[in-house]
Amino acid sequence: ILLLNRGMIDAQSLLDSDWYSSDEGRRHLLACQPKNGQACGILERPTTVDSSTNLVKYKVLVCSPFGNVGKTALIARLCGHQPPKRHWETPGLTGNVRYWPVKLRESSQVVYFQVTFWECGPSAEKNNRYVLPMAIENSDCLVATFSLTNKASFDQMPNFINSMRERCINLCPANLPPNFLLVGTHSDLIQQIEVSHGDLQSFKNEYQTFRFGCGGSSESSQSPPVRPDVLDFMNCLSATLLTRDRSVLSAAVAP
Secondary structure, three states: OEEEEEOOOOHHHHEOHHHHHOHHHHHHHHHHOOHHHOOEOOOOOOOOOOOOOEEEEEEEEEEOOOOOOOHHHHHHHHOOOOOOOOOOOOOOEEEEEEEEEEEEOOOOOEEEEEEEEEEEOHHHHHHOOOHHHHHHOOOOEEEEEEEOOOHHHHHOHHHHHHHHHHHHHHHOOOOOOOEEEEEEEOOOOHHHOOOOHHHHHHHOOOEEEEEOOOOOOOOOOOOOOOOHHHHHHHHHHHHHHHHHHHHHHHHHHOO
16 A cells, blocks of 8 residues: 655654554453454454543544455454455445544653554445535544555546545534545555656655555554554554644734
8 A cells, every 4th residue: 555645744743653563552452352253343342442541533424435455454454453355345334433543742651543444335325425424523633545556536636536525525624624545455456556756756745655465454463563654554544633633722822
């Protein structure tokens, strides 16, 4: 997966990434891993989360103007379970919960992110006008997704992002506009890639670039106990949301 993150967020300056290799960090991460490869339910919580836990909740919409670009597989990977082996269209509107612990570098506080990844199927979106507005409403971040093996899906990204920004004006709070992340999938299908590095160059001035692998298990037997690409993505997402909320808070308390 190729991630292009607008705003040049430096997750390392906000979050202690070395914490995940410590005994404390591993304990928190292991508590957040799904049991038997199953997705976490809406009402389920890790054993390390209780009434005293610093818990923040976010809604993230994974979206694309095209079907079959790997949105469902991306969400599965980020939520810690195996992606489906065969493609099928997402029925209606779905939500998958991922708990993610972080340690703030500045205060050494441990904070849990409860991220619900939303996705709507192309047919449901097309046949029911209320589905996409419902998915966008009050979102904290939109993950615009294209396939590196489908040049048309990449070419649509600028217009798609502008269109989604316009929709967000009426569906999200004015003081809390959602962040946007841009993700390119199917980077493991090297022989079929249609989007070149040159094509991506136009985004390089606005977006920070990361590379992730797609194959293999969702979990890691090493330390920390999650795939490095998932850890990088979730930390980047967490830092992006923290930066947005800090900016809003600073503006609210300014004289």
